[in-house]
Amino acid sequence: MVPFVKLPTVQLRPTASVVQVRPPGFSVAVYPVTALPPLEYGSAHDTVAVAFPADADTDAGADA
Structure with missing residues (x-):
């Protein structure tokens, strides 16, 4: 076992599995439908700063 290393967390769902990997300082959730376009019209917004x-x-x- 390697000290200070957190193993991935796997969540099982009826339709697909979700794998969460948390590197130090970050929380990341990976979903199999990430590449699909937004489901609702107007849900994507561009901000220029x-x-x-x-x-x-x-x-x-x-x-505003």
Whole structure:
């Protein structure tokens, strides 16, 4: 056994299995349908941000 290494966690679901791997400082969940497009219209939003001045412009979404 290697010290300070956490083994992967496997979750079993009726349709597919989900494997979670947590490197130090990160939490990652891997799903078999990640490559599919969003299921709801308008669920993908692009945000453009610049460093100076600290400002972000979002083209889609609710008014601020």
